[in-house]
Amino acid sequence: MSPTTTPAKSQSHVVISDPHPTTLSSAKVLEPRWERRKDARPGELAAAALELFIEKGFSATRLDDVARRAGVSKGTLYLYFDSKEELFKTVISEGIVSRIAEYEARMCEYEGSSADLLRDLISTWWEQIGATTLGGITKLMLSEAGNFPALAQYYHENVITRGMGLFDYVVKRGIERGEFRNVPTEYLPRLSAAPVVMLMLWRHSFDLCGCEQIEPKEYLALHTDMLIHALKLDPNQDKTSA
Amino acid sequence: MSPTTTPAKSQSHVVISDPHPTTLSSAKVLEPRWERRKDARPGELAAAALELFIEKGFSATRLDDVARRAGVSKGTLYLYFDSKEELFKTVISEGIVSRIAEYEARMCEYEGSSADLLRDLISTWWEQIGATTLGGITKLMLSEAGNFPALAQYYHENVITRGMGLFDYVVKRGIERGEFRNVPTEYLPRLSAAPVVMLMLWRHSFDLCGCEQIEPKEYLALHTDMLIHALKLDPNQDKTSA
DNA sequence: AAAATTACTGACTTATCAGTCATTAAGATA
DNA sequence: TATCTTAATGACTGATAAGTCAGTAATTTT
Numbered sequence: 001m002s003p004t005t006t007p008a009k010s011q012s013h014v015v016i017s018d019p020h021p022t023t024l025s026s027a028k029v030l031e032p033r034w035e036r037r038k039d040a041r042p043g044e045l046a047a048a049a050l051e052l053f054i055e056k057g058f059s060a061t062r063l064d065d066v067a068r069r070a071g072v073s074k075g076t077l078y079l080y081f082d083s084k085e086e087l088f089k090t091v092i093s094e095g096i097v098s099r100i101a102e103y104e105a106r107m108c109e110y111e112g113s114s115a116d117l118l119r120d121l122i123s124t125w126w127e128q129i130g131a132t133t134l135g136g137i138t139k140l141m142l143s144e145a146g147n148f149p150a151l152a153q154y155y156h157e158n159v160i161t162r163g164m165g166l167f168d169y170v171v172k173r174g175i176e177r178g179e180f181r182n183v184p185t186e187y188l189p190r191l192s193a194a195p196v197v198m199l200m201l202w203r204h205s206f207d208l209c210g211c212e213q214i215e216p217k218e219y220l221a222l223h224t225d226m227l228i229h230a231l232k233l234d235p236n237q238d239k240t241s242a
Numbered sequence: 243m244s245p246t247t248t249p250a251k252s253q254s255h256v257v258i259s260d261p262h263p264t265t266l267s268s269a270k271v272l273e274p275r276w277e278r279r280k281d282a283r284p285g286e287l288a289a290a291a292l293e294l295f296i297e298k299g300f301s302a303t304r305l306d307d308v309a310r311r312a313g314v315s316k317g318t319l320y321l322y323f324d325s326k327e328e329l330f331k332t333v334i335s336e337g338i339v340s341r342i343a344e345y346e347a348r349m350c351e352y353e354g355s356s357a358d359l360l361r362d363l364i365s366t367w368w369e370q371i372g373a374t375t376l377g378g379i380t381k382l383m384l385s386e387a388g389n390f391p392a393l394a395q396y397y398h399e400n401v402i403t404r405g406m407g408l409f410d411y412v413v414k415r416g417i418e419r420g421e422f423r424n425v426p427t428e429y430l431p432r433l434s435a436a437p438v439v440m441l442m443l444w445r446h447s448f449d450l451c452g453c454e455q456i457e458p459k460e461y462l463a464l465h466t467d468m469l470i471h472a473l474k475l476d477p478n479q480d481k482t483s484a
Numbered sequence: 485a486a487a488a489t490t491a492c493t494g495a496c497t498t499a500t501c502a503g504t505c506a507t508t509a510a511g512a513t514a
Numbered sequence: 515t516a517t518c519t520t521a522a523t524g525a526c527t528g529a530t531a532a533g534t535c536a537g538t539a540a541t542t543t544t
Contacts, residue, residue, distance in 0.1 A: 146298060
């Protein structure tokens with residue numbers, strides 16, 4: 001190993017960066033062993049941590065691995081985060097909230113039918129969150145809720161409740177405008193969201209280990225159709241359902 | 243605790259069997275420090291482990307805690323299980339499979355309407371699995387699927403696939419008998435099960451940390467109604483849906 | 485009652501990993 | 515080019531927890 005340098009002594013910090021292994025130009029560049037990228041590190045570390053937390057869970061994730069995946073040493077990680085737990089909190093708190101806020105705004109301006117809005121909500125959710133890394137946060141938070149109750153409450157208030165709120169808005173809008181039949185709305189948002197959430201969870205669990213894959217487009221299309229069908233006005237009556 | 247015995251005990255096996263503490267009857271009973279219960283231990287250990295795995299996850303659960311909850315020492319745990327991983331596998335593999343087999347048998351004999359069968363399936367599932375400790379296994383397996391791919395596959399084949407099979411049977415039965423409209427059945431079992439599974443997950447995560455509770459009966463009743471409504475025959479047509 | 489058996493104990497060993505810090509070198513400044 | 519600042523390193527420490535085993539005592543057998 002290391003043909004040109006490093007006699008024996010595998011000592012501290014003596015490793016050579018093997019600039020140009022074969023050519024003669026070796027003395028020329030000597031590209032640095034590492035770069036100073038103060039601004040980029042936190043984001044890269046958080047992204048690496050998110051991936052590993054989702055994959056292995058909080059406890060089973062080693063900070064050495066997080067650091068390596070982000071291309072730095074563990075010491076560097078501790079320059080930017082005080083502890084493993086703080087890193088976890090950072091990772092959870094980012095990302096999803098802003099997407100929800102965006103959609104809340106978009107929804108207020110919407111003019112078309114409530115059925116179409118529902119379709120749009122579900123497909124947008126999938127594209128913006130479910131299909132991305134953010135989708136894994138749900139699984140992560142679900143697994144760790146018991147170990148981080150305060151964080152779980154934060155997540156519940158800022159992500160789950162507001163996410164349900166989107167569905168709530170659509171359903172109520174549909175009923176008010178006479179497009180949907182008047183079902184009890186208490187648990188309707190949860191029911192509408194459940195299949196979407198399950199799909200996200202699936203993708204970050206059984207999907208990975210060679211089990212059958214789900215085709216998101218088809219699955220969600222069927223869900224949406226079923227939902228709209230279930231909300232259709234009864235043609236021959238106007239009494240509310242049981 | 244143990245009013246008559248155990249004075250201080252902190253030493254290495256030197257504990258004295260309590261000469262004459264206060265009463266005169268002391269010599270009489272001298273209840274043993276522990277009992278030999280070879281047959282009961284594995285079950286008790288597995289039950290304790292299940293609870294803690296569900297609560298904290300696999301990695302975050304300490305075997306000392308498992309042993310203590312089962313009322314034995316860690317050494318005893320290792321008399322009955324070779325490793326933490328084996329304990330985990332045992333805990334996962336037991337329980338649910340037999341419930342599913344039971345229901346498969348019951349379902350074959352069923353005579354009534356498919357809508358009623360669907361209602362029965364969902365409420366039975368909830369009572370037999372969801373509302374019991376078994377419900378937590380789902381969350382556990384979901385969290386740990388990435389760390390135990392082989393076990394995840396086993397679970398997928400023996401629990402998930404067969405559980406979905408129950409829904410599949412009902413839906414196909416309904417369509418064949420002309421009770422339900424002819425929707426594409428590929429993902430219908432998943433969609434029917436998703437809200438039930440989500441409810442189980444919820445109970446073992448956010449439900450615990452002071453977040454809003456779900457009322458299972460109402461939630462499941464609405465789900466069932468929505469589902470049956472979505473599967474109702476279209477009154478004025480017999481074309482299949484998109 | 486004494487001897488034999490074995491379920492059970494808990495201190496110990498060992499490995500792992502979160503968190504620290506003295507040292508190093510990249511890049512800015514003079 | 516030399517000097518200075520500080521981002522980055524990685525060997526080290528201490529704590530925690532999986533797994534072991536010599537010893538102890540509950541129960542059975544004689």
